Amino acid sequence: MSVPVRIPTPLRKLTENQEIVEVDGVTIRDVIENLEKAYPGLKERICDEENNIRRFVNVFVNDEDIRFLQEAATKVKPGDEVSIVPAIAGG
């Protein structure tokens, strides 16, 4: 089963400038592993050496931050959209 993943501008050099890519996966962890297979180099941008999602990377399933769900174990289902979004300042 594949889900669309929205790629942020700073990572599009690795996805041949594609804004949305389709990858397989049951959980966010799978999605990230499969992103790496399709677009080598992506995973190390998103995850640190200990395989945790980096501090300044936000991952959303539809409108919800995965930190409010089950983090990397969050499941995805057909019709979901995954977004990778850098942290942003503001106020």
Next chain:
Amino acid sequence: MTIPAMDNNPLFSHLQCRECGRRYPKDAIHVCEFDFGPLEAAYDYPAIAKQITRAKIGARPKSMWRYRELLPIEGEPLVGKHTGFTPLVRADRLAERLGVKELYIKNDTVNFPTLSFKDRVVSVALSRAKELGIDTVACASTGNLANAVAAHAASAGLRSFVLIPADLEQSKIINSLVYGTNVIAIDGAYDQVNRLCSEVAGKYGWGFVNVNLRPYYAEGSKTLGFEIVEQLGWKIPRHTVIPMASGSLLTKINKAYEEVGKVGLVDETAYSIYGAQAAGCSPISTAIKNNTETVRPVSKPQTIAKSLSIGTPADGYYAIKAMKKTGGTAELCSDEEIISAIRLLAETEGIFAETAGGVTLACAQKLIASGAIPRDESIAICITGYGLKTQEAIAAHVGSPAVIRPNLQAFEALIEQPVQSI
């Protein structure tokens, strides 16, 4: 849109990732391509130290641009020439109420032109946007930033879009609309607005002040710290209390205090930085209290301090580091405490702060009461926005006018009542 960086200002040398130190050109970019760390302006401090003096700064116009060697633009400031240099008020009446010896209010409620510290950040962001040839600017905002972007864009002749949560205070919405900006209200919380903005910024090539112009924007906050130091007679206050939303202002005031030492404007003295948040949205203060550097986001902020309602604070991690490094800490306060503090500041010092100012003073009161801030050392409290911007929050708590008939008898009857709260 790729715009080549100019290199006319050798003092502002490049952008640099705060996490891994990789260097980037001075473009409209904001995150490191390798680890998503925030990019920050980097300067040639030894060269600045050779050029900058107290006398040189003192001879310049009274605006935030008097510290221009330490700001990330190439040439003369193009936007916000009159912003900054707000009063530092020696607050003796408030000090007496709090039982402290030496208290100052940095009063950014009267910042020009939109009455909050955000005029500082936007002046830098839009000056840089003009240098980069950007013609459309935008922001995600909890209100104050939107006001500042709208006003400065109008005066600079730039097209602007401001994206806000739909439930903002009416006065903040009007204070954006009046400048002829495009106000887009999003049916969602600030963090959702922000996320949309990051996607829009990538797509349209606009200058989003808090997204791709962030390295420039954020540096503007330093001027609040520079001014406090200069206005104290070139001394860093021993304790500084700062409101936190994304945590950016706090980290930048800390950077300002570090920089004035680095470039030789002051002797490096010990100081402590304290952060203030409302209990209804306190991801950074809660992390400090739990003694962790992991900032747990708040999905549904609920406080009257809407300008601080950022559930996913981008600079929370660095704010925590700055507070810990300087021996400071963080505090949080209830909505009732915010309202009491707004009234206390108004009644003792004649300064009407917005809800964020109430948060800062309420937290300062608690930090003093708990002994975290000693009573006999200098304390600066940063009040960052004007009270009429959030009047809905306070309207029901300030009483109402006494209404009388237009004759002396009625007036005397009113005045001679033994206890009357007018």
